[in-house]
Amino acid sequence: MSPESELLSFKNVEYTYPCSQHPAVQNLTLKIPKHQRCAVIGRNGCGKTTLFRLANGLYRPQRGIIEWQGKPLNYDRKSLNQLRQKVGLVFQNPEQQLVATTVEEDISYGLCNLGLPESEIAQRVQQTLLDFDLLNLADAPINYLSLGQKKRVSIADVMVLQPQLLLLDEPTAYLDPKQVQNFRQTLEKVYSRGTTILLATHNLDFVEAWADWVFVMDSGEIVLEGTPETVFSQSQQIQELGLGVPLIVTALNAIQDELTLNQLTPLSAEQLQKIRQRIRQL
Amino acid sequence: MSPESELLSFKNVEYTYPCSQHPAVQNLTLKIPKHQRCAVIGRNGCGKTTLFRLANGLYRPQRGIIEWQGKPLNYDRKSLNQLRQKVGLVFQNPEQQLVATTVEEDISYGLCNLGLPESEIAQRVQQTLLDFDLLNLADAPINYLSLGQKKRVSIADVMVLQPQLLLLDEPTAYLDPKQVQNFRQTLEKVYSRGTTILLATHNLDFVEAWADWVFVMDSGEIVLEGTPETVFSQSQQIQELGLGVPLIVTALNAIQDELTLNQLTPLSAEQLQKIRQRIRQL
Amino acid sequence: MAGLSFYLVVGAASPAQAMHIMEGFLPVGWAIFWWVLSLPFFVLGVKSLTQITRENPELKLLLALAGAFSFVLSALKIPSVTGSCSHPTGTGLGAVLFGPSVMAVLGSLVLVFQAVLLAHGGITTLGANAFSMAIVGPWIAYGIYRLCLKQRQQKLGIFLAATLGSLATYIVTSIQLALAFPAATGGVLASFIKFAGIFALTQLPLSISEGLLTVLVWNWLQSY
């Protein structure tokens, strides 16, 4: 990977929480490739959230370097504000990010912090409301929204700043299947505008179907990375990490085994690929 | 179904929240069969949580009857206390259920409320700690537990009262795959002791693999019920409800289609069943 | 809003236990008088808070959370020793944790929300209510706590601060009502005895409950 194609890179980063004895991430090295759909998987407590907060400049690593497009991060207020425009972070719990009273006000909050002229704020808020299908909720009070709607607002809040990298922490938890589907459409819209996406999730089937690149984290380190195909084909290692394998991988393996057992011809690689495509479209 | 085999039944139950214009559940009729693994699925806001709270006597229906083993519920304090011993409710978010400072204290909370003699409390807490593999955490402060451990404690909290029916609201959200696996083992232990289980979840694959009986809820009503096979075979209706179909069902259908398309013999019902078994074991 | 348990049902269910002077209860002269009396405390509080938050803007969040916390606390029903239920004022704990000058602002804002969200209290009577609940109550609680701390009686201090702080609030309320409605004979004093008598029946046990509750919370805070 050439350095130009890396958006954000971590080199041997270590971070320990103030009251903790053990580092939450250590020896963390990863490169987030430009314009890709990336996913981080790993057990709870493996350091995913810490990784995101380091990437957003909320925490400062005790060791190692974090670079944005090849330049190490500065931690003065001005550079941090610039970084946070480029790297948008959506928290796991939307309640912790929404502060204003109405949807429109909340979306405008980040822009007002930048001190933009009012006409530009108006124009960008309007566009974002439209993009995220929130126009009819513009004036609605945040307190009365459903969880799915709050989630949508919290993504809109961040996307209105037009970040180049969007970080999403556990975005599909508590969403129902229909909401997950809507969320995927939202994500596709964001991606199609040239935004790089990195999300953390436990939903392996989602990762299998959506991601271009997968990072596997364990005890604060990246232990495996690659395309979903390569990562999930290491089923033994993945199992040992306590992660399990996407159901679809299991299913296709089971079918192959069953066919072999019945002395039928197993499916060809090409056929498997077709089946996979078919399932993803559903 | 004979009346003796029903644990809890709802007949045309309607409940509207104080501040709401629309009923959260209406015309709700269902029977929870004894000693079965039951699951409720449905979109967010379809009334699952309300159903659970009605079953636990936390809300009183404005219309309709709820019966425990054929007898209508009474809403005086004494009967409610008895009901709540028989019907244990585990909340969606363990953070909001755990109340004491240490695991042991938290498990004893319900028993202390019953005013049992100290020796019995001690004995039952010990047994529960043992059953749920929490002995080495007995003295641990709740705040420092992992999410999976908190979930385990929240189930132990309720199971210490030895309920006949265990209700679990969205128990797998935010759990990682390994934690989900552990949770299933815990659930199996509870079930093997003769407890009937009813859980609400968005994880359709979990339902497909685990449940004996599935209720599908929509806008406060039960719209479909049956074994997972029958329910998920109604794929069109399920899709229309915004629920999606378990991935495994989709996968097997896709394979059949692909095989037919390539003019190969599709798999027999027997073979499909075998594949399903195989996947569930993984 | 779904999910609100009936445990938080307040107001209409227990009008007899309303703890603030309702809208329209005070004649215009007295309403203005209490506004004028409370305003300097409020303004001083705002001034000192503006100073503090300018240096440390994130404190605004903490203050707002503290205010929200005491609002929710005041909407909580606590079982009273007489068997009925009522609502804690939270002034004691607030005064000990944040100091009385901050409480003058936070307490007043909490009163605004109690009027807006629960219809407890009112707009014209806000001055009078702020004086009893956000000014006198916290100062008395704080003073008592300090006094007991000097005697190295922290637990007792917490208990007395919460109990007497809450009681002081009701006594001031009684005085306010007595001043507005002096009895035909015996004047203000007779009227005060009557109002205080009515409040004492419901509020004395409640104040003791609140004292006990605050000690429980304090113990927990210490162990955490």
Added chain:
Amino acid sequence: MHHQIDSLAHTNRLRYLPPEHKLLFGITLFGLSWAASSPLQFLITVWIAIWIVIYARIPASVYLKLQAIPFGFWLTSVPALALGGVWLSDVQLVQTDIFWGVTLGNLFIYISQQGLQQIAVLLTRSLVLTSCMYFILLTVPFVEIVRILNKIGCPSLITELLTLMYRFIFLLTETASELLTAQQARIGYCNWKTGIRSVGIVVSQLLQRTLENYRQISLGLTSRGFTGELKVWYIRRYKPNFRYSAEAICGCFLLFVNIGWHYVTRI
């Protein structure tokens, strides 16, 4: 009842009238009602009820329940205002004030005429003024009141605190009600002893959540570029309505004339 007022303020039929108009109308009514005589106060109460129940479509049952709050407070004060007591030897002093009375040992307990008058005056006044307050609370959402406060030069610290508190009140209420429900499900309120213990637990848990929330929310705000101020932008979407404005202005004018006439004739 909790937060019901707030949710109605967002859904009522007068929501899209300019909030300044509604506020001005409410405040004018406050002033006029205070000056008005009891019968007129009663008339104004009815007029506001029409605005609230018919124009704003607030359910009548809800509005009646809200009106029960001042009524209940009034009821509790009735004994204090109406009853008086003197030593038997002093009965002469209050002779003119006695409406009805009994002797209890050395004490004479009586119903005071002045007290009864006060009670009557108080009833209409508290009803009409609470009605004025309810008109504002039920038709103007809180956020709009804060925006107006901001415009008329209220210190930004106050408006920011109000905005943040409003949001956090909902957050903590949700947590508190979840905790209470969970305790109830585990039989936490079966007698006074368990009850006070359970509430103690809720309060301390709530305090802990509050601190935890503080940490998370301050991170959340920082990640969105918190600069120390809470500035937001919004569009005004209000439409004045001629018919409502006309009724409000004419009504207030008539009241003003009537009250003014009343005072003039008294002089």
